[in-house]
Amino acid sequence: MATLRTPFSSTVDLMTRAALVAALLAVSALAWWALTTRTSRFRPARHDGGDLLTAQQLGSPLGARATLVQLSAATCSICPRVAAVLRSTAAGLPGVAHVELRVEDRMDLVERYGVLRTPTVLLLDADGGLASRMSGPLDRETARAAIHAVTGAAPTDSTAPTAGERLD
């Protein structure tokens, strides 16, 4: 990144730098857009975490049909909102549990499932096998669709969104 010493005046350098800054901002905006559209949905698990996750390893009981394991961090600003969405979604679906864990406390799960950011949501089937996962902001409908894909049940409108609930 050393400054080019050209016979041109320094205005050429300034123009070049301005163009580089503009390019940098454009590339980061594109990267951000690609990242958010890619991760804001549940995707089939690639890191399957090896064996099934037991209730003992999780530290709390698995849901009878599915379990949403949310890995959060104190530094994560959208984690509380995602937790609220998942908590109310799980509450409206029988046999679906929501467990929120802090990455600081559960580095074992972070390593095992290759978690890179918070929140990461691992969707486990009835046996504790990793069915799908997502990270980033999440809305109720996305969560419900992913859960129904695992439980095999047809979507039932067991609950309407509660008043004041924000859907992202």
Add this chain to the structure above:
Amino acid sequence: MTETGIDPRGPRFGAGVMAGLLVVTLLLGAGPAATAALAVAALLFAVGAVRGAQGTVQGVVFSRWIRPRLRPTAEREDPRPPRFAQVVGLVITGSGVVLAVLGLDAAVPVAAGVALVAAFLNAAFGFCLGCEMYVLGRRVLHRA
């Protein structure tokens, strides 16, 4: 933390100011002027790392002059993530300044570029890159 949360527009405004300063740093290229501009950025990040994003110079400007002119909002944000991001910003810009002082002028535009991407994403989209690095940092520490 909802009671003691901060207005989320504050850190975004601060990031916008920081992005402007970092653009100036990049336009200055590599040299004493650019190093000085990056040092100012590092100093602002240091204030934020100690006092939180709401306690930075930009944060005070926001709460004193900008916020009263905006529509009030009930939305509140946990102050810890933005503060962590200030620490990340301090590490990046601080390394650039230290390397420049040690004679590596090229470190200034590199550090300013990295910090600009983070500040720009925060200001433009409310996406906190520094906060995203928290888990990666923990994993590196965990392995070490």
